[in-house]
Amino acid sequence: MTSRAFKSVGAARRRRFALTAGSALAIGAMAILTGCAGGGEQEPAATLDPDEEVTLNFAWWGDASRAERYEAAIDIFEKANPNITIQTSFAGFGDYWTARNTEAASRSLPDVFQMDLAYLAEYGGFGHVVPLDDYFGDLINVDAIDPSLVDAGAVDDEVFGLSSSSSTLATLFNGPLLEQLGVEVPEGQVTWDEWDEFLAEVSAAGAANDPAVYGGQDYTQYFWLFQIWLGQQGLSLIEDGELGFDKSDLVDWWSRSTVLNETGAVMPQERKAQLDGVDALGSGEVATDVSWANFLPRFSEGPAAPELSLVMPPYDDEDNTGMFLKPGLMLSIAANSEHPEHAAKFIDFLVNDPEVGAIFGMSRGVPASQTAADGIEATELDAQILAYQEEVTDKLDGASPPAVKGLGTLEQTFVAISGDVSYGVTTPDEAADRWFAEAEIALG
Template identity: 40%
Template sequence: MRITRKAAGAAAAAVTVALTLTACGGAADSAEPGSAEKVSTDEDITISLAWWGEPARAEMYEEAVDLFEEEHPNITVQTQFQDWDAYWTARATEAAGGALPDVIQMDLSYLRQYGATGQLLDLGGQVGVNLDTAGVDDSLLGSGQIDGSQFGVPTSTNTLSLFYNADALEKIGVEPLAEGYTWDDLNAWMEKVSKAGAGEDPVIYSGADYTGTFWFFLQWLVQQGVTPFTDDGQLGFDEAQMTEWLNKGQSLRDAEAFYPIKQAKQLEPLGGFHVNESASEASWDNFLAGYVAESGQDIRMLPMPSGENGPQQFWKPSMLLSASAETEQPEAAAALIDFLINEPEVGAIFGTSKGVPAVAEQRDAMKVEPGSVDEKVVQYEEDVADVVTESAPVPVEGFGEIEAEFKRLGEELQYGNVTVDEFVTQWFSFADGAVKQS
């Protein structure tokens, strides 16, 4: 764990703690809009803020927090950040003790797990008092709601992309994929890249094992016309479909064409693509800023592979901001969230590193320059808008746990510790107990 400004206190418990919430009960009744009190400008207030990400994101948050403290001189913000896995382990530990940070960077995957179990503050009462959400599109704002309670405010949007390192490909003499490529085309290209890069020092691999990422599996399901989760909060896919998906990467695993998992674990929170040892990486489009900053290379973007019915991608809130239900300073927490989603200067600081800002004033303040990372992300989202035809899968309660288990088993598959069939059996056994019916 990395703890930054004004030492935020004791570190969270070890990473062996299960990603399970022990709090009982459900979400509180919806707060009446405008029912909160205005944040105090007289008393000294201290609140905490936590996020996941790499050091580059931390620098941006610190700069934004400095601006907030200048505007609210009586409020001190203690900050901390971790990589993705450690972040959610720490939050689960804190949630079990009713001690979540006052303001939490939240992912859609975990919103129901925390919101529906009484861990998050309903921000509805803060709207119109300390929190202005008028600039957020209603449909996007709705992604942060559960049963009428506003448990998170989206900061930005994104969609999936296949990134590639144009400099690395030129070095090894391989052309990029052409738009309209399929999953089979991707596999053939990755095998070609790994063969061409084998003689480099360090070796240049094709990319990470994409089959071990749950959101990519969901993307593929959507392309097959499958709704991943049912309206009553259950799985909408079966073992045969997951087996088919995982087997897509088996020939590449056998050929050792994927970036080695052992090296990947040693690099965390970075990856092979960050350090120019991998020629491609599938991820959310807002990752471009981090990739460019860490690699120093010419990083470009393509839509995800096409399925049987075409690309069929979806928009997803790149992240949300939530507040702890146990915060002693709900007004100050809401004021910080308001500042982070609305303040134009914050938009200029982050650019598209967290996705394209949800509020127009922040988008307008990004100072988009020709050829800049921000311009490329905005242009990418404009270019793929015609293939973003599907709704984002609505996560079930327990989504964070089943996603983490998918990732864990994906690593075990890469190490060779489990087969595809064992992966599928173990995952469905785990999901059977983790997915809570709404």
């Protein structure tokens, strides 16, 4: 989907976002969450010719809400840099990476594009993106970013992606809908078995609705939630460059899918396909879902405008949650870019500028840069995300997987194969055999 093929057309249809204060929560709390001491804006030492006409292509994955925010930010950047035109495109996550992989093969990647931890090693290790280290302290200011988030973008000691945010997984509840169905929201720790029973109860209560309301979607398809579950078992996705768990562990995980679908506890795959990209939680057809906490605005702005709350995903042992902080929405520069310095300046703007922070709020996650965080006047939803992040900070006992080559393929095949399990066309044992075979090839 192209949102801005020509500057004049894009500017005509973009509108600015104005985030207003909706919470008494002090923005200073972000400094605790990001681990930054703060720092003012820094003028880059490098000199770029202000008269050189430059066009940069910028691509990201996301929905229309994210697109509007990016376009509003680009308006500001182009006004300050009238010689730079930003052409944009965006798509859903799967289609986005299909397009990037095709472009990588032909060395025609966008100058700047969103990067995910799952694909970092593949793009960095094969020379598709340039190291950002050369621009640090010159065109890209990292003084106000937690060093751990900078390091998260490294492959073989070179940084290929810079995080604009961080986030954690959460369970999102539609409280008013559950009240309408006569189902109580669980309080405190919820075990996996209790969670499955709860989903079944909601689906039974919502069966008479038109359309039917289900407890949730099949969470066994969620690659990052599987990693949290592994952590709860004392295991890890990757250990010393190899898989850190056995086939039997994956069978156990996907076996939950069989029960969930047989009992009608989750939305059937057929109905999910019919929604054609519409969020089931945002449309009110599921009462809960597990997703990144920063997706709260996205779901809340859905067709049903649900009132959502955030709690921790299920865990059986209160001393072992498996939860971790994931660096989010990294930005990279294509090796084929003819204007890498201008691209670096654009990345610095997207990551650090306080006006960009104000536009996005918490929709990208907690800002990685304190200077971006300083620009936010928290909305009610922003405050809700911050409160959740603060609540779970001392419970993050897991670790995000290292950026290894093949991680993106592991995620893609995991999602595809788990869908077959949900449809009932393959058994958990057969699915685990298929995935491990794919994983061995991906990891080399």
